[in-house]
Amino acid sequence: MSGPRVVVVGGGLAAVRTAQALHDLGHRGELLILSAESEPPYDRPPLSKNHLLGTLPDDALRLLPPTGYADLGADLRLDSQVVALDPAVRTVTLAGGTAVPYDRLVIATGAGARQLPALRDRPGAFALRTAEDSRRLAAVVREGRPVAVVGGGFIGLEVAATARTRDCPVTVVEAQPAPLLGAVGPEVAAWLQARHVARGVDFRCGTTATGAADAPGGGERLHLADGSTVDADAVVVGVGVVRDLDWLAAAGLEVDGGLVCDEAGRTNLPDVFGAGDVVCHRTERGPVLIGHWTAAGDSARRAAHAVLDLEQPSLPDDGFFWSDQYDLRLQFVGRIAPDAEFTVVDGDLESDSFVAHYRSGGRTTGVFAANNPRGFLRSRVELRKARPTVAEVAG
Ligand SMILES: Cc1cc2nc3c(=O)[nH]c(=O)nc-3n(C[C@H](O)[C@H](O)[C@H](O)COP(=O)(O)OP(=O)(O)OC[C@H]3O[C@@H](n4cnc5c(N)ncnc54)[C@H](O)[C@@H]3O)c2cc1C
Structure with missing residues (x-):
């Protein structure tokens, strides 16, 4: 040694x-x-x-x-x-x-998955961070049985898409006016929400989960701040990490x-x-x-x-991530400045195949693509030429 x-x-x-x-x-x-x-x-x-x-x-x-x-x-x-x-x-x-x-x-x-104190002790509330979480949840997300998702982030929307694949009625509860607003901006958020709605997902946006109780037919009755309720076999809590x-x-x-x-x-x-x-x-x-x-x-x-005290490797540092929902391969790189201007540079939103740029201060700071990996790669290479640091692009 x-x-x-x-x-x-x-x-x-x-x-x-x-x-x-x-x-x-x-x-x-x-x-x-x-x-x-x-x-x-x-x-x-x-x-x-x-x-x-x-x-x-x-x-x-x-x-x-x-x-x-x-x-x-x-x-x-x-x-x-x-x-x-x-x-x-x-x-x-x-x-x-x-x-x-x-x-x-x-x-x-x-x-680890952030918990919601209001749902902490509910038997039908699930986090999703570990393989055991996924196995436990899979046992409850049965064909055609209702699922509620609290939090319309990437993990919440992926769970919604997976549950729809099993024909489960799905309700997504999101505190913001649309899911993923902060992460992808209003144009992509509206487009993605519409794609989920087209596949049968029910959104309750602008409200939060305040608690849950036993539903009369079994499972959970989720109570929302707007006074409405959602009955579901499983309530998946996807509200970030700690x-x-x-x-x-x-x-x-x-x-x-x-x-x-x-x-x-x-x-x-x-x-x-x-x-x-x-x-x-x-x-x-x-x-x-x-x-x-x-x-x-x-x-x-x-x-x-x-x-090992070695010289640092040259790695992209560009904040790349992807998400798969239904037949949509979503890819993102960079970051969206608060004043970002959104432009579709390839394809169009209607066809579900596009590349969009987020521009701020005279340069492209972020790229989002749906079902267009080649176009995405081209834009990513361009973005990388500006040699952003981890701190500049992420978050
Ligand atoms: C459901 C889900 C879907 C995801 N999908 C995507 C995706 O589509 N695209 C994407 O880009 N990213 C995705 N991610 C994010 C990606 O998986 C994470 O960025 C990645 O797992 C981070 O790896 P990590 O090793 O830093 O942390 P983790 O994966 O959290 O691993 C940390 C490990 O450390 C252990 N640990 C914690 N504390 C201690 C301790 N004190 N002592 C010993 N061990 C400890 C934990 O038990 C765990 O095993 C997803 C994450 C989840 C949960």
Whole structure:
């Protein structure tokens, strides 16, 4: 064994990508992955799509085959939640009290689903962050049975689309006047909402869920702030994520909604790095948090380079993400400034195949595409030429 003893805390994409990058970069020292989960790391995007639909088995979710960790020289320890960090003696402590020493530490603890206090104790209310969440929900989202979705974000809308595929009557409750307004702007939000309505989704926008009780016919009766109710077998709560930062802050790490890191994943403590959804970047717009698959993998590669004191790799840094809803492949890159001007540059919204640019300050800052991967790629390459930083494009 040569090289520092690297401990990665987390059991998701960022943890696995960190281990892979360290191995690829020639690290042959000890490598330990401490995951709070009971099952080996898996991919989350399918949890609201084909895994929830039941067409993708658990095995196909795994990020690496069973032998993959040994191949990387990594020791994966499941059921190993880290609860404390002592930077003075360079140890992390597991929930059972065991102290684990490190030379370099990577925090890749991601995020958890935000709960709605009003629905916290309801048996028919579901979060969707883990494979177990998806399995539990799949057992309730049965052919033709009603589903309510609280929160019209990407995950909520993906669940709505999946449930419609099973012929479930679906109601989406969204506090804003339209779903995804902040993320994609009013033009795309209206277009996407119309596509869901055309497939039978009922929207209750501009209102919130205030509580739930047993529905007379079984399941949940969801109460909304506008006085109306929705009966459903399952209420899926998709209202964003929270990061578990207390133990990080207690160790002296800077946190601001996420673990504050520079663009290479370095924290304010020596030899402690961050990767994936847990990370936040400080910008003049305030803290920027990124919660997307590609960014999580890229930040892991950056952190791995920093761990090994290597020059940073050249990665796009462009805030890319995608979403699949029905037969729509949605892709986005960059960011939308509050004063952004929206222009369709290829195709049209009516045909469900288009590329649109968001322009601000005389330049394109964001690109959205539906069912037009080639056009999207062209625009993405153009956008990338401006060499935006993570902090400029994300959030
Ligand atoms: C349902 C769903 C659908 C998604 N779809 C898309 C999509 O279509 N496109 C897209 O771009 N992105 C999508 N995403 C987002 C993407 O999956 C995330 O950005 C990515 O999973 C982030 O990886 P991560 O490793 O940083 O965090 P996570 O995946 O959250 O993994 C963190 C891991 O760390 C573990 N952990 C936490 N705390 C501790 C601790 N103290 N000790 C030990 N282990 C700990 C957790 O148990 C977890 O296993 C989706 C996410 C979800 C939930």
